[in-house]
Amino acid sequence: MTTSTKLLPAPVIDKTARLVTEQYVFPEIAEQVAGLLQQRLAEGAYDVDGAEELARLVTADLQSVNGDRHLRLKHHADPVSPKQGAASLDAMRRDFDTSxxxxxxxxxxxxxxxxxxxxxxxxxxxxxxxxxxxxxxxxxxxxxxxxxxxxxxxxxxxxxxxxxxxxxxxxxxxxxxxxxxxxxxxxxxxxxxxxxxxxxxxxxxxxxxxxxxxxxxxxxxxxxxxxxxxxxxxxxxxxxAHPCKGWTVHPHLEATIPMGRAINPVSHTNWEGTxxxxxxxxxxxxxxxxxxxxxxxxxxx
Structure with a gap:
């Protein structure tokens, strides 16, 4: 099923921006991203009817500053637990059992x-x-x-x-x-x-x-x-290349935020972006x- 119920974007954006500011591995980028989300909210860019469309728009903005593909607002068709990481864990378990x-x-x-x-x-x-x-x-x-x-x-x-x-x-x-x-x-x-x-x-x-x-x-x-x-x-x-964790910011939305970066001992870099x-x-x-x-x-x- 999909979610088409009208939702209030402001609480979702406020929670997501706060988590990015507090948790993202690059603090200076976090400030830019959080500011962009609040600006777009004020402009009415997130005035949409459903959580799935909001997830798509917010993810595009989250990744627009430095292209970090782990920085996302993920939509879940079924309601998920408010506990940290529970949304991803439930989906993982289903995939584990069928693979x-x-x-x-x-x-x-x-x-x-x-x-x-x-x-x-x-x-x-x-x-x-x-x-x-x-x-x-x-x-x-x-x-x-x-x-x-x-x-x-x-x-x-x-x-x-x-x-x-x-x-x-x-x-x-x-x-x-x-x-x-x-x-x-x-x-x-x-x-x-x-x-x-x-x-x-x-x-x-x-x-x-x-x-x-x-x-x-x-x-x-x-x-x-x-x-x-x-x-x-x-x-x-x-x-x-950035390991992340997930936080539920709405019954159908999970913010995934990278908290670290990988450095290979041979190349002294990683595969982020490339x-x-x-x-x-x-x-x-x-x-x-x-x-x-x-x-x-x-x-x-």
Whole structure:
């Protein structure tokens, strides 16, 4: 269903502007964004009939200052809990239950080459560790591996590190999160031990991407690419490197606000705005065939 009931935009804008000011990773940008929202409210730009249309207009304005794709006002057709993050959590759980825990496809191609699709997202590790471990352990016996992230829209950085741990031989520094105002930073490393068997760090590895691949899925591709561990095949990804949290500002609206920024230890930057650039660019529909052919050639050599 959709929401078409008349709503008062002022409380939504006031809450969203306050959250941006208090939480956004770049305080100077936060002031500009909050000011823009209040200006547009005063101009009557948000005088619309429904929450879905308001979400579209506000998201365009939120992203207009610096293009941060994680800075959004998300519409939810069903009413959501007022608790922080509850809207995203409810939607995640439904997706988790209908996607085999985020690993909906495990396939063996000709030549002993395995495909593991991780979609629609990298779910919280406390949910996803068991199904991901099962899929990656089965794939560990393959001669080469293709990780398909074309339909993955992001998720949990801890789950990124968990997956990377199956694809490397030793504990490796993957990423560092720097939080608002430089108050603290947090390093992400692959795990010294994993449940099940590793695919390891020496056999051929390919990662498939599309222009829908986003956020934590981009980090997974970027980490492995920067380490020289994987060849990325497909399309440039969407370009969202800022981890965010969500706040319910209306029964059908959730403000998602980035609170940190990722810095890769190899490149000393991230994929924000630029996306992950594939090593082998091609249409997303052709990416699996390209990666399969590359793997067969590599194994033959």
């Amino acid at each position: 085999l825990g985020g690993a909906p496809r495990l396939q063996l191609l000709d030549g002993g080459i395995a495909v593991v699709e991780l979609a629609p997202m990298l779910f919280p590790l406390e949910w996803a560790a068991e199904p991901l471990s099962a899929a990656l352990t089965l794939a560990s016996r393959a001669q080469a591996l293709i990780v398909d992230l074309r339909a993955n829209r992001g998720g949990d950085p801890d789950t990124v590190a968990f997956v990377c741990s199956y694809l490397l031989d030793q504990r490796t520094h993957l990423n560092t999160m720097h939080w608002r105002n430089g108050e603290r930073s947090e390093q992400s490393w692959s795990l010294p031990h994993v449940p099940g068997a590793r695919f390891g760090g020496s056999k051929p590895l390919y990662v498939l991407t599309s222009d829908s691949t986003f956020s934590a899925a981009e980090e997974l591709a970027y980490n492995l690419q920067q380490l020289g561990r994987a060849t990325v095949v497909g399309e440039r990804t969407r370009g969202g 996306g992950v650039q594939p090593d082998i660019p091609c249409a997303t529909t052709d990416a699996l065939d390209h990666a399969h052919a590359l793997a067969l050639t590599r194994l033959a050599d």
